[in-house]
Amino acid sequence: MSMLYSSLCTGPAIDVQPSDVNAEAGGTAILTVEASGEGLSYQWFGPGGNALTDVDGDIEGSNSSTLQIINVESGDAGDYTVVVTNSAGSVVSDAATLSIAQPTQSPTLAPLILNCSAEFLAESQQVSVSCTSSRDLDGLDFECSFNDESVTEGCGQFPFFVSVAGASGSQTIVISATDPADGAGFTSTITITTTAPEIETQPESVGVEQGGSASFTVEASGAGLTYQWFGPGGVALTDSDGEIEGSISGTLTVFNAEPGDAGDYTVVVTNSAGSVTSDAASLSIGEI
Structure with missing residues (x-):
């Protein structure tokens, strides 16, 4: 089978x-x-x-x-x-x-433009540098220099600060930006002229009655000026409500003048390049 x-x-x-x-x-x-x-x-x-x-x-x-x-x-x-x-x-x-x-096209980047400016800060004797750009600042690489010396601290983080204490004459700050996305670059150059102040008009002597107000004015030229007035005995003055006003400005006012306010007054004008002291102006107090 x-x-x-x-x-x-x-x-x-x-x-x-x-x-x-x-x-x-x-x-x-x-x-x-x-x-x-x-x-x-x-x-x-x-x-x-x-x-x-x-x-x-x-x-x-x-x-x-x-x-x-x-x-x-x-x-x-x-x-x-x-x-x-x-x-x-x-x-x-x-x-x-x-x-x-079709393959995805990379977005067309705007031309790289960098606009930078500087502001002198008299109190700290620094220059504050700020920049704007046609592209995102955070995506750019930066190199900075002050008078041909590299500045690394704060470069690319705006504003950044450069010390100009003691500097006189023409100062140059250069900020260069590069975009790694396409290699585009742009350089912005800022020139700052720092010249020691000069007094154009000296403060004048003043006579007032007791209880009156006396004002002293100085006129000075130069960039980034600061002022400090000194009273009798060379004492640095500070503003006091109802008594002294403008102790760190171009015009000093002494209110409610008393015999103890009589004497010589001077002002020191300062900027990053130096300082100058005015001639003395006298305050005399007369009786009412």
């Missing part, structure tokens, strides 16, 4: 259809099909129903379940299908569409 064994071969079935793909021009598009059945073979077809063949650097997997289109171009856009075959038959997949997107 003998037994016959036979095997029944069934045609292929597609379990997962290929999906639409959107690829950037120059990129790679991948289409995949999943099929069941024995002894399967595959043939992919491109736009217009053209049978595809592997081409080195362009097409891979034209006879496999996964098709790769390398360095896609606009001409590769369209519908793709695959025919899956075995000895019992064949089946054609649904069409999967390949669309081509």
Whole structure:
């Protein structure tokens, strides 16, 4: 007695259809099909129903379940299908569409422009440097110098400060910016002239009745001037409500003058380049 064994071969079935793909021009598009059945073979077809063949650097997997289109171009856009075959038959997949997107363009950067300014701070004998730019300051690299000497502290963090104590004449501050995004650069140069103050008009002597008000005025030239008035005996004056006003300005006023206020008054005018002391102006007090 003998037994016959036979095997029944069934045609292929597609379990997962290929999906639409959107690829950037120059990129790679991948289409995949999943099929069941024995002894399967595959043939992919491109736009217009053209049978595809592997081409080195362009097409891979034209006879496999996964098709790769390398360095896609606009001409590769369209519908793709695959025919899956075995000895019992064949089946054609649904069409999967390949669309081509243009590569994302980097935003065009505005021309790099740097606008810098400086303000003299008489009290601290410093220059405050501030800058604005056509681009984001935080994205720029900076180099700074003062009179050809590198400034590292605070450079690029605005405002930053440069000491000009004792400096006289023309001072130069240079701020250079570079954008690492595209290598663009811009340099801003600031020139500050520091000259010791000069007194143009000396304070004049004043006579007032007791209880009256006396004012002394000095006129001086120079940048970033500060003033300090001194009273009888060379005592530095400070403002006192109802008694003294303007002790650190160009005009000093003594209110409610009394005999003890009589004497010589001077003022020292200062800037970063030096100082000058005025002639003495006398205050005399008369009786009411």
